[in-house]
Amino acid sequence: MESQPQAIISPLPIRWQRCYNCSMPNREKKVTLAEIFQTFAKIGLTGFGGGMAIVALIERVCVQEKQWLGGEEFLHGLAFGQILGPFSLNTCTFIGHHLRGIRGGIIAAVGFILPSFLLVSLLSWLYFTYHKLPQLQAALKGTNPVVIGLIVVVAIDMGRKQIKDVSSGLIALAAFAATVFFKLNAAWVLLAAAAWSLGMNIYRRRCC
Amino acid sequence: MVSLLTLAWIYFRIGLIFVGGGYVLIPLLNHIMVEQYRWLTLRQFLDGLALSQLTPGPLAMLATFTGFRSGGFLGGLVATVFIFMPCVVLMLIIGRNYTRLKNIDMIRNTLDGLLPAVVGLVAAAACNLGASSLAGVRDYIILAAGFAMFKWTRVSPMLVILGAGLAGLLLD
Structure with a gap:
């Protein structure tokens, strides 16, 4: 975790305090970037219905199943995510950053967008070729x-x-x-x- | 075909004022793509909206569709990357300064005050798009049926749109 510069900033971010008084099994081992990518790509591929429907899916996978962050932190991320852009994407970026810093955040965002980007590109191509x-x-x-x-x-x-x-x-x-x-x-x-x-x-x- | 640099700049600017959730993109993109640059017809814009509801992911993927129209696959890629760049960067900055930002409610209050305007814009988009694309009683009946499905049932939007497509095919 020494690669994350905010570890030296005081006061300590919530997640460090959390690590001392609760034992989250997944926090002991660094989550790999590949796992972040894979998880969010899967969410991106199955997240139909936009907005809150996707956020509910993210909550189930990242908070309940993988226990990557606590429920309260998730809600803070969600609140910040409403400032700019789609909050489903923002929540993914927030969690990715929480796990592995800037690289984690970018990988989570790319993983989440990539499946729908490819699908929409394919459909756009079909549409503009055959719309007559x-x-x-x-x-x-x-x-x-x-x-x-x-x-x-x-x-x-x-x-x-x-x-x-x-x-x-x-x-x-x-x-x-x-x-x-x-x-x-x-x-x-x-x-x-x-x-x-x-x-x-x-x-x-x-x-x- | 438009230069990718122009596209990047247009979508980056949209990304900067992308507030209040994906639906604000409907008035923004309609104005820029259909009315200002005329890269899409209104029909194509509405079809793109239907397509982005059929696929997983946020409604903002409408940016990929409109970008694809103006610059092919690369155009779609540039549009997607640049419209999402501001919010991803913002979330990374917020993630870094998370504990310090938690108590600042200025941003939140400002945002809350802005959201009624987004409501007005979305309503205006429904009005503008409806006025220029609805023709005949049949369209209004389909609209009413769709409205009822979205408002009072829990059927997923994807199924409603697929159903509407099927109805259009059968009624033709």
Whole structure:
């Protein structure tokens, strides 16, 4: 473990303290990079349904079966994973880093993405080669409205969770209006919302 | 074909503002790929969404599909690597400074305040995509059926989409 520079930083990371007072069988032996790759590739290959479904699978494999980290640490990783990007991938990176530092994190991320990357590439190739086939056209005509239905469901479910008061409702409405009626770029809307949210946080901290 | 460098830069920037989970990519990629650069038609974009639901892994694999369209296999590879680069680097930094960061709630609060905007954007994407791709009563019936399946049953999205494809094939 001496290859991990954070061992000399104090205070000690949680996992070192943990090693003293509990005996996790797998912590005694270094997990190999090959095992990290293999584990996350398997998760990537079987993780259907996106988001939380994949996270539940990661939790079962890494926390319950392999006992690579404790449940609480897993939840911290998950919380941080919601800052940027897909949190299923972020959770994998976090666990990989926890086991074997930066190399472990990168290997876990690559292992997790690789199966779906190869599958999507294959399907993309098939799609762009054969999408003029009438049968495929007919089938895809059936899937298009369903995909829009899925987006509507996501918007409703997210909205019920995130819109708690008048101000969050107004932000959602403003973002909606900005893209639908004023045709603003979604990226600018996001940046504006981030600036607004950060500003409100700083303001609240100063005055209260 | 677009230069891989341009692709890398575009996807890297998307990766930097990729907040609130995979669904925010729908408005972002739709705007850039369909409306701005016109690398895909709206139909192809929606088909790509269906494909990325059929495969395992995060919805963000939509980036691979759109990248594939603009630059072949290498385009898909570059798109995938660069869209995920910012979040992987961020997670590695967080992993290193884990104990010190644990008590900082500023990031979390800012993120919480941002999420309602993501809701608005996803709703807007449903609106925009629906307005320009739905035609006829049949489409609305399929949409309603799909909506009901996703909302009130626990059937996996993959099966719903496969079922919809089959329905499309049979109804044609």
